[in-house]
Amino acid sequence: MSSRPANALLATLFFTVVTQAQTxxxxxxxxxxxxxxxxxxAAQEAFLAGVGFLHSFGMTQAQEAFRAAQQRDPDFVMAYWGEAFTYQHPFFGALSEGPGQALMKLAPTAALRAAKAKNDKERGFLRAAEAYALTPGGMPERRIAWMNAMKAVFEQYPEDYEVKAFYTASLLAAAGHSGDNRERMNMYAGSLALELFKDNDNHPGAAHYVIHAFDDPLHAPIALEAAQKYRDIAPAVSHARHMPSHIFIQHGMWEEVSTWNESAWQAARDLWQPGxxxxxxxxSGDWGQYGDLQLGSIDRSELWIERAEQTLRENPGDSRSSTTLKTMRARHVIETQQWQITELSDELSADELLALGLSAAHLGDLELVKRTINRIxxxxxxxxxxxxxxxxxxEVTALLKAKQAEELLLEGLTTDGLPTQREALALLTEAIALREAGRLPNGAASPLKPIHELAGEINLAFGFASDAVALFETSLQRLPNRPLSLLGAARAHAAAGNSDRANELYAKLLTIRHDEAHPFVREARQFVAIK
Incomplete structure (x- = not known):
């Protein structure tokens, strides 16, 4: 058996997985x-299932499948190869000894493992797994070694689809550790993934890797077709349901971001067992909340926070669960602008400190802002x-100075606040340069308050409408259809006398936000009606 059709599963091998999830x-x-x-x-069928799960990063499911294949055929080299990649996210995961331990089950030395491989291709795959699992150093060294090993296999078997698929994955993994070559490697990986997708648009790895390769505002349109297809290719895997939202976010498709992360969370929840x-x-919770907040759904944001709290209760001490919950609570404050004061402590994360600093500034507690700045x-x-x-x-320091400048300018009808105002603008300019020196945005806004958006708001408050226009328009290029940037851009264009563009932006905002109780919606409707 060499083919893995979409609906074939060995019930005897996966009964336990399926019965864990009734929905x-x-x-x-x-x-x-x-x-x-x-x-x-039966070993081949289990192996094929493992490969499908692996392409979609369904690691728990893939690991069980590869182990089932090993039970059927204890010398099946490729079953151990597959298991080696199931212990962490291959692109971002932390160092783990699991991959090496998986290979050691096959045999304790490279020579003994190689002797069990039946052909050159399988020996090539095995060497690539050994590079990924056993190369000295950290994950950067291991990912680069994996890429180099897979390159050798690809050069020998360039027409083999699975060789091409896993070479593509290795390129994407190594790109993050390749400095100035990162984007070039992503584009090369994307070109290979597009070739696979063109030949088989139901291949899980093809669509998945297209999305990863083109996950930025400039290239995301290339991946939209793959994203729309991938959401239906592998619904068995939570990550496959989530991944299209990488591209939907880049297009500001907030309904889709919300819907597919809800679906991904439900799949993950249905599969999960204690431990x-x-x-x-x-x-999926992190991204789902971001999508719902763009839609103005406060209730849904609070639901996501409740779910995150439950996840942490069920997994006490899990650092990622703790960090995610902190981020979600801070994001809720910043996106809803429901500013709130909390106690400043050394336990607060950077996201929480940002939310506290912005809240204190907007609520007028400038002494707390100063103490928050000291902690940051x-x-x-x-x-x-x-x-x-x-x-x-x-960001927090610039907002503090903006508030201080505003007080000085209002107090004495003097120009005493102008130097402080200039300091605020200088800080924003430096932060923008720092952000633009990094990667283009991908995923939920980072930092939680986008720097171009905040700079636009501060410039508009200072009365610099033209500068604010440029900042908000840049923010929308980087984060398309983001409502707070649409709102700010509309206000800035209106202040600058560009009523047609302001009307266009307010109208766009009304396609995303519909709640008449929200002042932004009422403001937009009033402007559009007058126009």
Whole structure:
């Protein structure tokens, strides 16, 4: 058996997985072929299921499938190869000894493992897994070694679809550690993935890797077709349901971001058992909340927070669950602008400090803003290479100075506030340069308050409408259809006398936000009606 049709699953091998989830369809993972040397049909079928799950990063499901294949055929080299990639996200995951331990089950030395491979292709795959699992150093070294090993296999078998697919995955994994070559490698990986997608648009890896390769505002349109297809290719995997939202976010398609992350969270929840990893619940919840907040759904945002609290209760001590919950609470404050004061402590995360600093500034507690800035500055000093912390520090400090300048200018009808105003603008300019020196945006806004958006708001408050227009328009290029940037841009254009563009932006905002109780919606409707 060499083919994995979309609806074929061995019930005897996956009964336990399927019965864990009564509300999610775990029978569809895509269509592809991956012939191997095993003579055991059940082992091959389990292996093929594992490959499908692996292409969609359904690691728990993939691991169980590959282990089932090993039970059927203990010397099945490719079953151990597959298991080696199920212990962490191949692009971003932390170092783990699991991959090496998986290979050691096959045999304790490279020579003994190679002796069990039945042909050159399988030996090539095995060497690539060893590079990924056993290369000295950290994950950067292992991912680059994996890419180089897969390149050798690809050069020998350039027409083999699965060789091409996993070479593509290795390129995407190594790109993040390749400095100035990162985007070039992403584009090359994307070109290979597009070739696969053109030949088989139901291949889970093809669509998945197209999305990863083109996940930025400039290239996302290339991946829209794959994103729309992928959401239906592998609904058995939570990550596959989530991944299209990478491209939907880049297009400002907020309904789709909300819908597909809800679906992804439900799949992850249905599959989860105590002791399992909860990354898929955290990730889909994080992005789902962001999508719902863009739609103005406060109730849905609060639901996502409640779910995150439940995940943390069920997984006490899990650092990612804790971090996700902190981020979601801070994002809720910032996006809804329901400013609130909390106690300043050393336990607050950078996201929480940003929310506290912005809240204190908007509520007029400038002394608390200063103390919050001191704490952020301490964190930034401890991590001088962390650009995100430096941007957050600049954001809160700039808003403080803007508030101080406003007070000075209002108090005495003098120009005493102008130097402080200039300091605020200088800080924003530096932070913008720092943000633009990094990667283009992908995913939910980072930092939680986009720097171009905040700079636009401060410039508009200062009366610099033309400068605000440029900043908000840049924000919309980087974060399309983001409502707070649409609102700010509409206000700035109106202030600058550009009523046609303001009307266009207010009208666009009304396609996203519909609640008449929201003052932004009433403001937009009034402007459009007058226009």
């Amino acid at each position: 999610t369809d775990f029978s569809r993972i895509g269509t592809y072929e991956f012939p191997t040397s095993t003579t055991d049909a 399992d990893r909860v990354g898929d619940q955290n990730h 500055n301490s964190l930034a000093s401890d991590s001088p290479g962390n650009a995100g912390l430096r941007i957050i520090l600049a």
